[in-house]
Amino acid sequence: MRTRLAIKTHALLERMFPERRLFLKSESDTRFIRLKPEMQLFAYLGVSLVVGWAIIATAVLLMDSIGGSNFRDQAIRDQKNFEERLNQLSAERDARAAEARSAQERFNTALKQISAMQTELLTSETRRHEAETGIDVIQSTLRDTIREREAARGALTELRQQTAESGALVAAAEAAPAPLTLMSEALEETAAERDQVVADARNAMDERDEIEHEYKLLQERNDEIFRQLEEAMTVSVAPLDAMFRSAGMSTDRLLNEIRRGYSGQGGPLTPISISTRGEEPSADDLRANKLLNQMDVLNMYRMAAEKAPFASPIKAAVRYTSGFGVRRDPKTGGRRMHNGSDFAGDYGTNIYATADGVVTHAGWQSGFGKLVKIRHAFGIETYYAHSSAILVKVGQRVSRGDHIADMGNTGRVTGTHLHYEVHVDGTPVNPMIYIKAANNVFKKQNQRARQAER
CATH class of the missing domain: 2.70.70.10 (Glucose Permease (Domain IIA))
Structure with missing residues (x-):
């Protein structure tokens, strides 16, 4: 079977590649080289492989050149996009810094307004207390004056009755009119003092109404300042809290560590107290203390933000x-954790x-x-x-x-x-x-x- 197959294969090759002879002639001799069909087949296959390799290599080089050009263009576009993104981030950072400076300025202005407001409140409270004391004194004096006037009127009526009943007393009164004159003058002076006390009382009441009106206006202004400060604190604290939470960090742990690390340098701000009478804290006291606590939290958040990457x-x-995670290793090509x-x-x-x-x-x-x-x-x-x-x-x-x-x-x-x-x-x-x-x-x-x- 092998002999027949070999004979058939050789015959087929002779039809496709007939045997050839390559003559080499010199001056004294002539020789030839026989090119068998098998040898011609191997030579043909070799030349075909070389030509095919050249074609494939040329195509690969062309594709690499085209792909490299596209990659460079993509890299240039990516670089431009990244530069634009960096510029945007830089602008956002500058805007954030400007906003922080503006917030600090607003915060300082608000503190000054609170200080002025406290001074005005203390002054108003002192004036109101003095007005109440003055009104009490005036009312007491007015009551005493009215009692004295009524007593004088009763004495005068009694004196007139006694004079009508007794002519001798009338004669004595006519002989000595000085006591009646003194009494009449005293009554006139008492009436004048009474009128002056009434006028002073009315002025005091008007002044009290004016002070109460100013106090209401001051309270409204105080509420407006508190609202602005509370809104500023909410806008400032909430984003920082969201930033730490989005990074997977515990805000309670952050604040506790900041408190421990800075406890020797003052800690939280001292709450203010407006009243000096030993009374329970008012609503304004509680709001002010809450704002101061929020300011302390904001300050600690800023410290934590400086310490975190x-x-x-x-x-x-x-x-x-x-990026972070499992990727194809650039050296070995295997899957590795990055x-x-x-x-x-x-x-x-x-x-x-x-x-x-x-x-x-x-x-x-x-x-x-x-x-x-x-x-x-x-x-x-x-x-x-x-x-x-x-x-x-x-x-x-x-x-x-x-x-x-x-x-x-x-x-x-x-x-x-x-x-x-x-x-x-x-x-x-x-x-x-x-x-x-x-x-x-x-x-x-x-x-x-x-x-x-x-």
């Missing part, structure tokens, strides 16, 4: 190349601390290359990996926005970028949660500010 580590134009976010940019781009803290590592670490670790409050730690240069040292205390390193490609990388991680109590979390939480809160506050301006 609510910021971006890069301020220049970069490209977001990889514990941070990657930002690709130019070599040497500035890297900034995202919150106040203390440097715990500043050097080489396997896989991370040149790495900076910063420990922050609330059990948070941030990583800045693959740097080309480190500008801080272990134990150094840094603030948000400090230049701590330069972007590079050290360690296990495919190109220049920053690998940024956030750890909470030793567990990696998505860094974009903190960056987006801050951006969303600032954006909403800017929208509220624009709506309030309209």
Whole structure:
């Protein structure tokens, strides 16, 4: 069977590739090379493979060139979009800073108004107390005067009756008119004093009505100031509370840690008290104390925001190349967990601390290359990996926005970028949660500010 198959195959090949001879002639000799059908077949297949490979390689190169051009265009578009987004974030940050300054100014103005209001209230209360005391004195004097007048009238009537009954008494009265004259003058003086007391009483009542009217106006103004302050506190505290909650942080824990850390420097503000009579706190006292407590909470929230990484580590134009979670490893192609976010940019781009803290590592670490670790409050730690240069040292205390390193490609990388991680109590979390939480809160506050301006 094999012989027949070989014979048939050879015959088929001879029909397709007949045997050829290649003659090589020299001056003294002539030789030839036999080209068998099998050899011609192998040569044909080889040439076909080479030509096919050349065609495929040319097509791949053309496709790579076209794809590379599209990729570059896409990268340029992405870079432009990212730059526009960064510009928007920068504008929002500036607007937020301006809003914070404006809120601080409004807060200081409101405190001055409260202080002036307290002074006016104390003055009004003193004047009212004095007016009440004066009215009581006037009324007592008026009652005494009326009693004296009635007594004088009774004495005069009795004297006249006695005079009518006894002519001798009349003669005696005519002989000595001085007592009657003195009594008449005393009665006239008493009537004049009475009229003056009545006029003083009326003036005092008018003054009391005027003071009560001023007091009502002052109370209305006081209510308006309290409403404005309460609205300002609500607008300021609620977004910060939402920012911490969206980042998965316990606000109760934050406030307790801030209170413990700053308890030796004063703690909460001292509640005010308007009344000095030892009475129960009034509604204004309670509202003022509540506002002061909210101001204390707002101040502690701002301290906590400075200590948590609510910021971006890069301020220049970069490209977001990889996020938090399971991804395809760029080196091996396998599925691996990625514990941070990657930002690709130019070599040497500035890297900034995202919150106040203390440097715990500043050097080489396997896989991370040149790495900076910063420990922050609330059990948070941030990583800045693959740097080309480190500008801080272990134990150094840094603030948000400090230049701590330069972007590079050290360690296990495919190109220049920053690998940024956030750890909470030793567990990696998505860094974009903190960056987006801050951006969303600032954006909403800017929208509220624009709506309030309209």
